[in-house]
Amino acid sequence: MATITRYPGVRHLRSTPTTHVLQLRRGRVRRSGVGLAFWFRPLTAALSEVPVDDRELPLVAHARTADLQDVTAQVTVSYRFEDPDLVAQRLDFSVDPASGRWTGNPLDQVGRLLGELAAGHVMDALAGATLREAVTSGAGPLGRRVTAALVADERVAATGLRVLGARVGSVRADADLERALQTPARETAQAEADRSTYERRALAVERERAIAENELSNRIELASREQQLVAQEGTNARARADEAAAAGLIEARGRAERRHLQATSDAEATRLQGEADGAAERARMAALAEVPQGVLLAAALRELATHLPEIGQVTVTPDLLTGALAALTTRRGE
Template identity: 55%
Template sequence: MADITRRLGRRHLRSAPTAHIRHHRRGRLVHDGPGLSFWFRSLTAALSEVPVDDRELAMAFHGRTADFQDVTVQATVTYRISDPAEAAARLDFSIDPDTGVWRAAPLEQIATLLTDTAQQHTLDVLARTPLSTALVDGVATVRERVASGLATEPRLPATGIDVVTVRVVAIRPEAEVERALRTPAREQIQQDADRAVYERRAVAVERERAIAENELASRIELARREEQLVDQRGTNARREAEEKAAADLVRTETEAGRTVSLARAEAQAAREVGAARAEAQAAWLRAHSEAAPGTLHALAVTRLAENLPRIDSLTLSPDVLTGLLARLGRTEPGAEG
């Protein structure tokens, strides 16, 4: 929309670069071009604003396929006005000189023209196409047919309109038909999912079996090694007992040899001691045989005194003393002779 301001009874228009302005004064073209800015008088001016930028037109319409199924087509057409003079001559792009607003609805007229043309070619394609084919290949077919139909439509060049691109977004059947069409695919997907579940379970069972076999093999190997360990322990115990018995035998033989040697030494010592005692006893006897009787009596008394118990006091009666003195008196003369 053009920007119009008032100043001292005159009007000033300023347009965007994407808007083509045509200014007629008393039937004569004064200004013609995009992005203009000028002063004008509202009483003598006739203004038209034609957009020259690319515009998107979304459209949706219903059609029927060859098997009598209703479908909805969603499409988008991009167009531009390449000849503003032709467009302004064929359509009402005039604007109010006070507000800059279009007096009519030219873009709605263009939209109606493009929609009706696209719908005509779309219905022509769908009427010869079954629903299944339309849902699979219909988007590309409809897009090509609509693009070629708009390119050959004579009213568009005559109005100064160029079609840039045509896009068909979707072709959709009715809700019930779409649900019915989804059922086989959903069943197939469910079957695939069930098959995947069964395969996953089979793989899990196979893995569990492999794990169980590995555990069983591990247990068998462990039992075999335990058997080897028991055998080795028995062998080691027997070897240890044999070595211990051999060591005990050696120790016993050593102790027996030492005992025999000790006994021999003790016997030899006993013999030597006995011989020494015999010699001492013989010498003692020889000494006593050679000694005088008085000496022997004195020695006997001495030995007797050594072996007598301790006597704290001794009482001698006159009778004992008289007899002892008499006995000593008789002994001394004989000893001297």
């Protein structure tokens, strides 16, 4: 809004760059422009202030589709006052010279005008579509259609307005109808989720089966290797036993051969010793055959005496003495 400073008998107005000020005096345009600053007399001046910045008007439009269903569209209309002089003539943008405020509500008038026009174009656009088409076709096509209709509307241009665009936020139906329309999509999404779940489960089962098969293959491979190991260990054990048996046989043969050689050697030594002893005995006996009997008896007694135990005392009986004397006498007579 413009700033008005009061002085005795006069006023000073200073506007902003986004405000178009129109001054009339005696029914004629005295000043008209943006960002003006001037002095004026409040008793003779008529002021109008029109904003020239871009503005937006949110509204809710109700419409009925081709299948007689009520829908609600949230629309935002962007506009500006293209011709401020024409706007000041068609709408009441007059300003109180004392306070600098609008004497009426011109923006409400603009809002009602654009709101009714936009709602009418929304109704026209949705009247030929079914409920499903209106809800699912998207807000973009509807917004472009409403924008084109507002731009081409003669009442907007005749008021000095310019519509920059219309955006449709959403097109909503009754809650029960929306739930009914959402049911197929939800069922489809649920079916897709179930399919994904089943696929994940199937994949998990397949992976578990692959893991089980891999574990079984590993166990079979380990069992096969263990069997090979047992067989190899048995073969090695048999080979060690055969080697040990062969070594034992060789050692036994060696011991037997050594014993045989020892026995043969001992027998040969015994035989030789016997022959030597026999030869010596024969020689001794041959030598003794030429020795007198008395000498032999004396030698025998001497030999016997060397092998007799120690004799403490000897008892000579008459019979023994008689026999000895008789034998001695006999030897002397011979």
